[in-house]
Amino acid sequence: MRGANSRPCAVKLRFCPNSNDLLYPKEDRDRKKLIYACRNCEYKVDAIDHCVYRHSIHHTSAETTTIIQDVRSDPTLPRSSEVHCPSCDHGEAVFFSLTTSEGMSLFFQCVACAGKWKDEGSAI
Ligand SMILES: [Zn+2]
Ligand SMILES: [Zn+2]
Structure with missing residues (x-):
């Protein structure tokens, strides 16, 4: 559907x-x-x-983020030190864009705890 x-x-x-x-x-x-x-x-x-x-047919953003694998070891992905992990407050995360059912979104993964989150402000 x-x-x-x-x-x-x-x-x-x-x-x-x-x-x-x-x-x-x-x-x-x-x-x-x-x-x-x-x-x-x-x-x-x-x-x-x-x-x-x-x-x-509705997909929540939580469901979307669970399909993303652990990307912390991917050297091709850029890192940002201007973020704060919502789980552990670490200040560095890998980020990447992903096309979801809602459009293009920016996702972050904390390099310390591997927690993932979506940058709500960048959703198109
Ligand atoms: Zn009839
Ligand atoms: Zn973290």
Whole structure:
């Protein structure tokens, strides 16, 4: 389901079990809910399940950082001495950019405790 969050809800086509007609979305004004209704008979059903799988596509930044391996021994990565590790307050970290589902972000890894964090300010 990657990328589905940029689109509006995917609404499945529904068919009336009685007359096999396409059901039309409409508002139930009494209950203030979206329902699907058949135009040829009295069949109607609550439109409750058409958005359910949206929840599974959100990635938190915590999940993103756990996929980054230990990069402290990588000599090609630049180091910054202008940061402070949120875990141990050490003043030197390796940093690198990574493309995540939210765009390009800058990540740091503390050279002392290997703690990782994301530079929130640099997210594009
Ligand atoms: Zn029908
Ligand atoms: Zn640290």
